[in-house]
Every structure is written in C-alpha cells, then in structure tokens.
Amino acid sequence: MNTNQIDGAASTRSARSLTTIRPSRRALLTGGAATAVGLALAACGSGNNGPSTGGTAAGGDTVTVVTYDSFDLPDELITAFKDDTGYTLEIARSGDGGEVANKLILTKDAPLGDAVFGINNTMASRILAEGVIDTTTALNLPDGAADYLAPYIVDDTPALVPIDFGxxxxxxxxxxxxxxxxxxxxxxxxxxxxxxxxxxxxxxxxxxxxxxxxxxxxxxxxxxxxxxxxxxxxxxxxxxxxxxxxxxxxxxxxxxxxxxxxxxxxxxxxxxxxxxxxxxxxxxxxxxxxxxxQVEYAGVLAGAANPDGAAAFVAWMLSRQVQEAIPDAMYMYPVDPDAALADDLADFGATAEDPIVVDSADIADHQQEWLTTWAEAVGQ
CATH class of the missing domain: 3.40.190.10 (Periplasmic binding protein-like II)
Known part of the structure; x- marks a missing residue:
C-alpha cells in the first residue's frame, strides 16, 4: 500500500467550508449479512447515548489516538471528552492515512497508541488481517448505532467502527x-x-x-x-x-x-x-x-496500554455532538443519519443514491496489481 493515500481527503478538509443535510443512505449490506453484523455490533455494547466514564481504568487517564495529520475537532469537544469520561486525549498525528496504516502494521507488537482514527475502506481489510485492531474490548456504542453502522462494517468485524464517509x-x-x-x-x-x-x-x-x-x-x-x-x-x-x-x-x-x-x-x-x-x-x-x-474507521489498537480509554474514544466519535461537528471540522458526512448537517450541503451536496462499491477484501487482495496495471495503462 502506498504511503501517501490520504492527501486528497486531507486537502479537502483543510480547504473547503461545508455546511448541514441528512444525506441519503444506501444499505450496502442486506438480509442475513446485515443482521449478523447488527447483532455483533449490539454485542459490542449499547444502551447509552455517549461514552462510558471511568478515567481511572487500566492504562491511566490519557488516551493516545493515532491519526492522520488533518484530524481536527473543536477544542470545546476535546475538553468535553475529558469532562464526560475522565480521560485526556493525546492526538498522535502520524502523516497521511497510508502512513498511519503502514506505521500501525509495522509497530503492531509495540503499538504507537491506544486507538486509531482515519483508517479508510481501502486499507481496512489489510489492517484487520494484520491483527492491528483489538477485537475483544467491549465498545459501549450509542443507542441505535448497530443499525446505521451495519452497512459499513468490514469483514464482519464490528471492532473496526465506521465513523464518517465521503x-x-x-x-x-x-x-x-x-x-x-x-x-x-x-x-x-x-x-x-x-x-x-x-x-x-x-x-x-x-x-x-x-x-x-x-x-x-x-x-x-x-x-x-x-x-x-x-x-x-x-x-x-x-x-x-x-x-x-x-x-x-x-x-x-x-x-x-x-x-x-x-x-x-x-x-x-x-x-x-x-x-x-x-x-x-x-x-x-x-x-x-x-x-x-470512502468510509473512515476508528478502533482500539491491539496491545493498547489503555484499552478502556480507547473504547471510550471510539464511542465518543459516534456521539451526536461529534457526529455533527465532523462536517465542518473534517468535511466528511457523519455515519449517523440523524446528525444535522447544513443547508448549502443539503441543497447542493447530496450523496449518490447508488455509489459504486468495490469490496474491501478485493481491494486488499488486488490493490497492488491494479496500481501496476493502471501505471502501465497511463504510461507511468
């Protein structure tokens, strides 16, 4: 995987001013597959409207989040996270999305932090196959999250949690x-x-x-x-x-x-x-x-020093206040369909009814050969 594959999204986030809609959603999974994923998500833990508290849990009161350079949320939300959970966020910006993925794979036996945000669907299957994500720590997700997250789950592994999309x-x-x-x-x-x-x-x-x-x-x-x-x-x-x-x-x-x-x-x-x-x-x-x-994910890192704090961070990213802040802060659509966005985007930025989908497992298996074929086709 190339180490520079996030600059487009990152540049979009830093350069455009977006405004609030309820973008159209399309179920990318149907029938039994979606039901099975929904049940797995429910098993991760649901029942509250925000992250659980408990800043004195194992790993101390700091949660280190490994993410891309353009990660950005309002300071008042970062402060509210500490007030609500007892944990202090430490943001470890680690290059673009491709660099983040590669660094996490190379350091999986000595993780760089507790949680990750910004893995997208072009990298997700590889990250899961490499054992980077902790699939055992319970996630106390907001009420109703299982239903709207199910269409975006990769490889039937709800521990890698969808957060936003573009x-x-x-x-x-x-x-x-x-x-x-x-x-x-x-x-x-x-x-x-x-x-x-x-x-x-x-x-x-x-x-x-x-x-x-x-x-x-x-x-x-x-x-x-x-x-x-x-x-x-x-x-x-x-x-x-x-x-x-x-x-x-x-x-x-x-x-x-x-x-x-x-x-x-x-x-x-x-x-x-x-x-x-x-x-x-x-x-x-x-x-x-x-x-x-493009879907972006968060998860608890395997071997995290503070898995409980990491789980609180993942749940917090799905809280209504964060979901509604994402469009202005990072210029992506929230996965929560009830999160308010803005009028201009509602009128002129609606998402596609039938977006093209390439299976994440196929991307993981064939990405390099596709890139080679592309380079030959365009003469690079």
Missing amino acids: EVCVNVDTFWLSDRGLEIPTVFEDLTDPVYKDMFVAINPTTSSTGMAFLLATIGHFGEDGFAQYWKDLVANGTKIDEGWSDAYYTDFTAGGGDGAYPIVVSYSSSPAATLNDDGIPTTAAMSRTATR
Missing part, C-alpha cells in the same frame, strides 16, 4: 461548459468523447486517496478486464493526471479559484456546495453516476 466523484464546471455550448457530461464514458478532449484532470492513485478512490470507481464500473482500456482512452483524450487533489482542484480546475484550464476534475460530491456564486447558485456539479464511497 464520496469521490467527477465534478464539472457547469458555467464554463454552458458558456461554450457544451452539454454537461454525466457518465464515465463521456470523458473519453473527443468533445471533451483536454478538459479532464484526474489524480494519481499511487499518491492520493482521492485518486485511489476514483481508480476503484473505474474498476467497479468497467471491471478488472476493462478499466485499463478506459484509462488508456482517457489519456488519449488529453486527460491530465495530477499528484494530489489540491493541485487538481485549486490549480488546474477552472472553478477552483485559480487560473485552471480544465473544466472537469476528480473531487467530492460535497464540492459543489462550496462553489456558490453571488446568487446562491453553485457553479459546479457532481457527476453522481461516477461516485464511490
């Missing part, structure tokens, strides 16, 4: 295209049409989580046998490939605030909500049929 998809500068009499593209295949030659900027999946998510979307759509040809066709049609989301969106995208020349870009479903003009109308739109979902 959707990577193609965005278009609708005003730029309309001014030139061009139709707005809606599907992957449109981007290889000569009408849109030299208009699309994508992102390198070996250096960006945003780029990796879009690569997975093309694999999910075209299949393992077809995605390489699609990328060859994109390059032949003048697609530019940047190293990270910031360069693609803020430098090369025509609606990114700079002097960009590309009116089509890989970004997020929430991005249009941040492009409102003076009339309150977004100048960009998301191509929802290209969307794929």
